[in-house]
Amino acid sequence: MATATAQTTHAPAQHELEHRMLRQMLLIRRFEEKAAEAYALGKIGGFCHLYIGQEAVAVGSLAALREDDYVISSYREHGQALARGLPANVVMAELFGKATGCSKGKGGSMHLFDAGRRFMGGHGIVGGHVPLAAGLGFAIRYRGGDQVCLCYFGEAAVNIGAFHETLNMASVYKLPVIFLCENNRYGMGTAFERVAAVTDVVEHACSYDMAAELVNGMDVLAVNEATRRAAERARKGGRPTLLEVRTYRFMGHSMSDPLHGVYRTKEEVEEQRKRDPISQLAGKLKEEGVLDEAGLNALDAEARAAAEDAVRFADQSPDPDPTELTTHVLAD
């Protein structure tokens, strides 16, 4: 049968992709754990929003993109930066505010940029970057390209006017943008259902005549496939898509918040931890006999070493020179 043939031909490629995605999720997990440690030691300042629990979203979706596509995100973007291929060293150095950081120490945790990789930033105002994504999509269409722009934002951004203005215009102008809502249920300490009249984000697409899909964000393969479909829709027809990806953050909103407490219970967090996207993918690969415990341990050790390396690199890097205070305010 055609399907069976396709599966046998594609199985090695698929396993290679899954292996790569597992490796990336592990790197993000270990990187974030190290970031939490460094934050506790006072080496990272300001706000620091960890991605632990949501790894499948960044990894699955970015594995569906090309190098010449644009990516833009909110302030919870360490995971996307790493999955996009920014070296862990320069991301950690940016968190430390060092001159070797991907934004030269001027952006910090919320403003990771890498123009070469078309990683167009972490942005700090909830929903404020959603119109920028449409602008990147507009530029693609203006130049007649077949790239896409992938835009990450949390479910809390859906209550912001910028989200609605942008979805409307993206649909009117037929922009190749994937609006990926990472619904982790809580905007800081406020449960989405307490502040949203429509709690299925995906339904908002109807108002803007836009394609939409609801995706299990704890399943990296589901995220990958949904993003592929959205990317194809954007490349071939220049049509935007709204993806609602249901996920969960295992940590507090930022480093200054507890894991649970007044707004969610310890039991809820523990229940969600059973859906850990990393264990799910590792379990699948083990079941299929393409990964054993030793192989998993080796991948994990590699991720831990990379995270430790990144901390060492960031620690040893210099602060920006005082003259950097006044550079980059204006371009030449």
Added chain:
Amino acid sequence: MATLTYRDALNQALREEMQRDPDVFLMGEEVGVYQGAYKVSRGLLEEFGPMRIVDTPIAELGFAGIGVGAAMAGLRPVIEFMTWNFAVLALDQIVNSAAKILYESGGQIPIPIVFRGPNGAALQLAAQHSQAWDAWVSHIPGLKVVAPATPADAKGLLKAAIRDNNPVIVLEGEMLYNVKGEVPEGEHIVPIGQADVKRPGRDVTFICHSKTVAVALKAAEQMAEHEGVSAEVLDLRSLRPLDEEAILGSVARTNRAVVIEEGWPHAGIGAQVVDVIQREAFDQLDAPVLRVTQADVPMPYNKQLERLAKPSPERVVAAARRVLYLD
């Protein structure tokens, strides 16, 4: 030189820059099919098509952000606000995106964008439609701000703004669009950051910009005629960067100054100008510097009250008489 209206000078600048650079496009409410709320974009849709003359919904925040995103990808958008009163809805994109992305990316992503539209009061449009945002936008590092008073400066500054690699705010004026003046043809660029002496004088400097240049010129004429006073009129043209050298040069000649602006007095542009003068030219002053501004009230609708609220030649003359100790 051709005589053009301020409106047509802006139109010419847009047309020439769009012909010169395919990355330049215009986006805003009513810019295309309707030919512009104030007809600044007349004829451009026909020449450049709907991909480059883009009509938008009434969604200032959204289309300002689309402009910034397009600039991140290297295009050179010109975003038209029907008036700056409505641009307040887009301030998040102007302040948090356009002005900051270069800095927070460590210099990786310049934002070559122009935000333009009429600013300040027209006639009897009441409080929400009669506001001068000069001081608000000039407060922000990462932005440049220009406010042309004449058709020639309108053309030259808009062309400079479009070619600049930074976000540039162009403050125009509903009451200026019909003003006529000589405009150099073709490659006429007015560098951002250079003030211009619109009338030379010896006894007092009137520092002004945009619509208040005409107010200051009229006051200067009256003073020459009735008081035998020679007033210099210095048009700032750019509010950020401010041409401090020109301000100080003029004050060094006249030793007295009055600063005139359309905006409110509290933390206004004039306050910044006075700071420059007291800091750098304290010993050259023969009198305290005075300011003429809009009254510190929301703009009233009533015609007589509105006239009282706005800077007028009479108020400039009164201020000048005080700094000259003529009263």
